[in-house]
Amino acid sequence: MTDAKLDEILDRLDADLPQAIDRLMGFLRIPSISTDPAHDADVQRAAEWLRDELVGLGFTADIRPTNGHPMVVASTPQGTERTLLFYGHYDVQPVDPLHLWDRPPFEPAVEDTPAGKVIRGRGASDDKGQLMTFLEACRAWKAVHGELPRGLTLLFEGEEESGSPSLIPFLEEHRDELSQSLALICDTARYADGRPAISTQLRGLVGEEIIVRGADRDLHSGSFGGLAANPIQILCNALAALKDKDGTVTLPGFYDGTTDLTDTQRRDWEGLDFDAAEFLQRVGLKHPVGEKGRMPLEMVWNRPTAEINGITGGYTGDGFKTVLPAEARAKVSFRLTGTQDPAAIRKAFRDHVRSFLPEDCSVEFAEHGGSPASVMDVSDPAFVAAREALGQEWGREAVFIGMGGSIPVAGDFKRLLGMDSLLVGFARDDDRIHSPNEKYDVESFAKGARSWARILAALR
């Protein structure tokens, strides 16, 4: 594509911005809260709004029923270029507590703030505003080229905010239709300081629940203390021994499959000037814990963790009871990186806990999810092209970053459809997604659409 054509598209987007915002406002007025059955009809209405918008743009589009809320699927004719699957979600989070909103959450408006204009309303950032950046780019593309970009499939989910129960069956059922050479996901944020970013690695997760059982009833510590096994003590012993005093996880083979930073990653991440002390200070802490000798960003993005997420046992009410409890419970999760194997880590953890168990005590384990890390193949030229395109739009170099958490859909695309995901989003850390007064910067919206136009051009 010539630079002149791209410039024309970008100019078109700029000129059309007021109308684009108006369209987004219409979308935001639909309270498509997927987790609340009282809003089922609204979720359906949002799917219809989206389908109509896509059809109006020239896509072939329809609403596909699931056991829950429907999927909206759209496509353009196949071309000779790389085929792409765009993903977004049209459902939103609940709005409680309502009294903390400065305006009704489903009566969106553009507001002036000291940091610039923002679009205020539930879903403005997560994910209606973000997904509309892609549709606006397609609209301008069509205006200039006379047709939509070829080789595009679009998938919009209506259950992302309620656990995506229908996603995996739907991907399995429509594998042929949805498998493309690369997925584009617009549901992430720019880096903390606002520079454009592509999330190229997401940590995986293993969740385990443990119940240690001793005596068949709660015992009195006067009668039995000193003789009878205490399940809380056994649990604490096993959990304390999960890490050595340097914060290294002690499970045999735990670090198999982890990788050190590449030189490029190290240079990129050092360039982000991440201030761990400042980051922790925001939540009342000061010092990074965890493994020694690692960069803080490396610890959150490229190193695995073992964390105790919950523990309970014995008497926990007011006052005191000298009980030796019959059981104690904990929930433990591991964040995985590289090619760490969830099944192997689960087994090593269970063996570890069992090794602390006296012969007359027992342990029960319950599995709560297990998925490997998602690590994109950044040697794919698409990543370099997208990075350059973003850099041109934002006037500063785009960075390949990691994410400490998981984005399950990216893992599902890899596992079920065999494709990597280019995770590009324009949200900001302060967008208050999932909270009252959610907003999306007008800059995020306008330059987001321009960014997609550049990326689509670069990937042609």
Added chain:
Amino acid sequence: MTDAKLDEILDRLDADLPQAIDRLMGFLRIPSISTDPAHDADVQRAAEWLRDELVGLGFTADIRPTNGHPMVVASTPQGTERTLLFYGHYDVQPVDPLHLWDRPPFEPAVEDTPAGKVIRGRGASDDKGQLMTFLEACRAWKAVHGELPRGLTLLFEGEEESGSPSLIPFLEEHRDELSQSLALICDTARYADGRPAISTQLRGLVGEEIIVRGADRDLHSGSFGGLAANPIQILCNALAALKDKDGTVTLPGFYDGTTDLTDTQRRDWEGLDFDAAEFLQRVGLKHPVGEKGRMPLEMVWNRPTAEINGITGGYTGDGFKTVLPAEARAKVSFRLTGTQDPAAIRKAFRDHVRSFLPEDCSVEFAEHGGSPASVMDVSDPAFVAAREALGQEWGREAVFIGMGGSIPVAGDFKRLLGMDSLLVGFARDDDRIHSPNEKYDVESFAKGARSWARILAALR
């Protein structure tokens, strides 16, 4: 006292047994549940019943008001002999769940059972039946001698089953009246196999609650895992390090003041043929834990413990949340022996926990009781005399045993009134005190009264 006089008292007790049981029945019919305000008038009525009984027997007796339920105090004229304070309590436990009783709990009856006759009803064993053994011994004594034993003071509490809130102020206020050379407490059981026993040492207790705090809010383990301190992990690390792998408590100075068994104790306790495996099997366990190289009974009676009684932190509901919690809590208690100092142990524990705390986390401690062990001076000839008297009555040697739990009143008598306690009781392990279908063996009642007659004679 001549043997003939004692024999006469014992014969008198035997002949009077049916009437003694009738008297006890009258006492048991009063539902003096001290913890339930609906029974306040009944508790008062039980105090009056007891006062009238004592006056009828020739004691000077009155009801003394407190901020809660009253005390009943009685006395005989001073003599030249050793002065004694007898203690019992006239209140009883609640009776829930009522449907598990085979008869109305306050309509007592003598029942035939395969193991012999029993008196069934709430309070039969704890403590109305036990305290009446002493009154019946006094009654027979008076019938034979023409007067009550001199130098006796009797104290009956009405709040023992509801935490004894008025006891300490009452002891402080009536220190001169109540301080005698020895206390007799009838609120314990015979040894497990039924042989008579005197409890000569009771473990003390230090209770501590700990709250470890990290970030000022719950954090997402995806964003912060690997960087931010986890209060549950800190708590587990501190609690696991409380003991080494042999079960020895690691706090500096923890064992200061503990004593090894005397040769006599070791021989006595070995003679009890305590089967730890059988004892644990009853609650579904098999193996004694705790310090190596100690007799099981020694571990429960003469060794201190550190036990975690409760723990809670993070997400403990159904399912899973990958939260790094802002705080975690535990309740920990220590059982003390010998002259271990509660204050020193509390300080050592707090120092230990603090040593696990990163600089940006904090810990709060709350004190839940602290009392040293009660160790009676068994070189007092009264102990030997009482032991011999019990042996004569029961036809088998009485033993000096320990108790793993505390009997707070014994500690209070020592601390506030400066006297040791001779803890002699006739209850059985299977008396179901605090449970439905409480009972007291008629043998316990009959031979209990005879035992007190012998002990009173021996202490003259």
